[in-house]
Amino acid sequence: MWGWVDSGLDSLLKRRTTYFGMVRPELPGGTGGQADAIPSHGAAGRTKRNSGLQPIRKPNVEVVAHETGHTMGLFSHQYGCPGNTMQAPRAAITSAQQPGTDWPFLNNYIQSTANYEVGFDVALRKLIDPLATFELMSYCSPRWISPQRYKT
Numbered sequence: 055m056w057g058w059v060d061s062g063l064d065s066l067l068k069r070r071t072t073y074f075g076m077v078r079p080e081l082p083g084g085t086g087g088q089a090d091a092i093p094s095h096g097a098a099g100r101t102k103r104n105s106g107l108q109p110i111r112k113p114n115v116e117v118v119a120h121e122t123g124h125t126m127g128l129f130s131h132q133y134g135c136p137g138n139t140m141q142a143p144r145a146a147i148t149s150a151q152q153p154g155t156d157w158p159f160l161n162n163y164i165q166s167t168a169n170y171e172v173g174f175d176v177a178l179r180k181l182i183d184p185l186a187t188f189e190l191m192s193y194c195s196p197r198w199i200s201p202q203r204y205k206t
């Protein structure tokens with residue numbers, strides 16, 4: 055338990071504070087990160103990805119975004135990661151299913167009710183292929199934000 059106490063400052067300033075802790079990737083356990091609750095004001099994640107099938111390879115920005123989504127009230131969804139070698143270990147996926155998800159689609163690709171959606175990575179100046187990229191609250195990688203999550 056993270057023990058969040060609203061001192062009244064958030065209410066006064068009409069803001070919402072969330073604390074995110076970063077932990078060393080060498081610590082035992084298989085999770086990349088975890089939110090305190092859904093919703094909540096706290097979460098933590100490893101500084102680098104290190105989940106079973108994958109070596110430590112890059113900053114864990116996808117997990118930070120995913121766990122922050124949980125603190126904002128979003129639930130994970132799981133429909134598998136077709137053709138994805140970066141999928142989290144099976145046990146983690148099974149135990150992480152959350153029936154409260156609002157994701158209405160039948161797979162984890164980036165999409166909207168109109169069609170699959172092509173994202174754009176401003177930093178890399180690169181299009182995001184919706185058929186090779188998965189929704190932020192899935193357990194697949196690489197992940198990108200969908201229109202639904204952006205609007206939520």
Ligand SMILES: [Zn+2]
Pocket residue numbers: 120124129130150
């Ligand atoms: Zn999750």
